[in-house]
Amino acid sequence: MQRVINDFTIRVATVNGSGSQSSNLVLTNAIFSLGVPVAPKNVFPSNIEGLPTWFDVRVTARGYQCRTRDIDLLVGLNAATWRSDVASVKPGGAIVHEATYPIGGDTQRDDVTYYAVPFNELAKASFSDGTLRKYLLNMIYVGVLAELLGLDEATIEAAIAKQFKSKPKAVTTNMDAARVGFAYAREHLSKRDPFAIERMSGKTEGLLFMDGNRAAALGSVMGGCTVVAWYPITPSSSLCENFIALAEKYRVDKTTGEKNVAIVQAEDELAAIGMVLGAGWAGARAMTSTSGPGLSLMAEWAGYGYYAEIPAVIFDVQRAGPSTGLPTRTMQADIGFAYHLSHGDTKHIVLLPATVNDAYEMAMDAFDLADRFQTPVFVLSDLDLGMNSWITAPLAYPEKPFDRGKVLRADDLAKLDTWGRYRDIDGDGIAYRTLPGTNNPNAGYFTRGTGHDEQARYSELPDVWQRGLDRLNKKHETARTAVPKPAIDESGNAIALLAYGTTHHAIVEARDVLHADGIDVDYLRLKALPFAPEVASFIARHERVYVVEQNRDGQLYALLRAELPDHLVSRVRSIRHYNGVPIDAHAIIDPFLAAEREPAVVAE
């Protein structure tokens, strides 16, 4: 049997609320501590207790961070999903399962290895405390797996110590449970599968795990955000919760207890965005974080912010929609809505983070862009980026000062005879603003969502209205060269892929697989809307460009076709993935190869 080293995927199938999360993290960290890259994906239900949940740990020597559909090693601890879990294992795989689960019919496969472990019995025999038992059972499978995969007790112990750092008693109890697993596997299981983990180097040194929501919270702190207004919603809540924890540590004067921050849990998302706009208008850097349903509620204020020209930062950690949808699953289906959020002619700056580092950097960018362009800026993360752990380098300390944009202060006004809030002095579509509290008789103006002229006076005149919309459009055009530029990886191939956000990670693997088959494709990773000029020129250099995204309607594909010059429109194709779990390489490769076999047929 050919050994498979550091390149396989473990799926742990459990019941939500059983406390398997820390066991899964211990397993993930233990493997990572040996220098082996891992990509953990938590596929969990919208439920506190009782529904099925899966945790995939992709062990990947090549460092792929995307999900894979190939499950090699199953830990079956949920009777309710036992049949389908067995079916999910790849031929040649192995299944560690609760010994009492039936094997027969569908669950009787001759192409996988079974390891029956009496988990419940072992837990019962080892732990007298009934409440702890259910939870510690999960640590037993960590021990079993570790023994089967060649991880030693010291490695697991170190990972447990890291997980429960401030609780020495928890470290002991959990390690005891893991040892039960180690011992059982040593005495009762003989290794019959090919999977093994071996220490390696060159891939993980200096790196760490972080989720995108924490990175965005760190970016908000370092970006100078002082006002946060939010309404809890999965999967965005942990972004503001991380911000709160950071603010409690770093924004409180140690001696006086006074805070350099204000955080309000609002009554709903309408109030959250209203507070953010009120704060932005008065000169603070303010943000809210939300997900699809909350974004829908923010629509009216978003248009107000666009038209009255007020800075705001809105994080949308996308989940599967429409409607309440799948609150704990991922999609990229808000991009079309976010770009045009609100009625009337409205279009926004939208940033598209793909990595933890992006989530951090783009959070800071968002505050600068919001101030520079005096407009709401949307950061479209998703559940996969926001809530899963990713391998990342330490985040770099920011060296740039804040860009507070065009603000006239009292001494600036003293040098001017007049000024107009909505007058385009510089020809870039961006006017100058004053903040309330500016001590100059000319500072005040009336901010309104109704029609207004360059002096912010109410106006219904046709030419004034049209002039205002045209200037806002000019501002949007200026933004094209100010937003983060696309990342282009190009070597003269005729065919290219174009993607954004977390789809990136599946693109990386898909390109490697295609390359191994002799097919090389170029790649543009879009980082923001409006489209930078580099996007059209990239498409112009290729015969066919496949836009890959995680929504049903090809939303970015549609935005692109609407803006591209006519002669380029037919070069763009669409690949879509929208089942709620993160996209994998085959969701790109299969439709790509199918379309390439019939290049004359435009994929739609």
Added chain:
Amino acid sequence: MTVNIIGLARDLYKGLPTTLCAGCGHNSITNHLIKALFDYGVEPHLLAKMSGIGCSSKTPAYFVDQAHGFNGVHGRMPSAATGAKLANRDLVVLGISGDGDTASIGLGQYAHMIRRNLDCVYLVENNGVYGLTKGQFSATADLGSTLKNGTVNEFAMIDVCGLAIELGATFVARSFSGDGKQLVPLLEAAIAHRGTAILDIISPCVTFNDHVGSTKSYAYVKEHELVANMPDYIRPREEITVDYEPGTVQTIELENGSHVLLRKIDAGYDATSRIGAMQAIHAARGNGEFLTGLLFVDPAVPDLCAKERMTATPLKDLGEADLRIGREEWSKLFT
């Protein structure tokens, strides 16, 4: 030229000419507001005039032209006012709303602003009708009142004062747009109050709600108004305690050291009693009457900025050095 205590002329407190109907109660309120802001000596540049949508919400354009104004979206002014105050706690936040903007579309934000005790003056220019869309009922219209076209209101009214008291409001008053003698001191007391100051001002709509079937017409109100108490607001720097007889005057000390003096018409009325205020409001309503005056005040409750323990410096003025995590601390985050 007459100037106020900060040396500014009254003209500086004026705004653009009104575009509301001639005789509108809202215009009277604007004039009383100009007097109150002038008398109090509010710095024009520190005033933030906030409003939502509706006839009432247009009025911030008609006073203190030098101040910044924010005419937001319908029913959501409290959230914008909250954000503005958090960004710059030096601002004197003055919210102007109407009965539709407050009690219908904006009821949620009204309630939560009160719960948080945001430091602001919140005026409800209450005419029980949607003027700007030409005369539909609002949620403050009295049960049984009729529209111009004869439609009878079948639904119970929302009493924004009673509701505010129930929600924990720290300053609740009611007055009438045509009663400057009562309204101006109430406005000044509201400005001095550190917390949400609710002022429900019955303001007849001369176009859509000043007919015989309305319970908010001039004639109806003049006939049925009850004056519970007469507050005279006095700034400490003036040290004027004028001619209030001991025994008929109640002094309430505000957090900023100033006082509101209350003259009780009804000797039993106690504006510091939440339950008493509720009873008085309900009793008056039971008689088809409006109880006016300072209905309830509790100056001891900390406002939102105080509860949040915010620094005295306006948050908008903080820079990189104040807000970023230090380099040494930063590197510890990644070990």
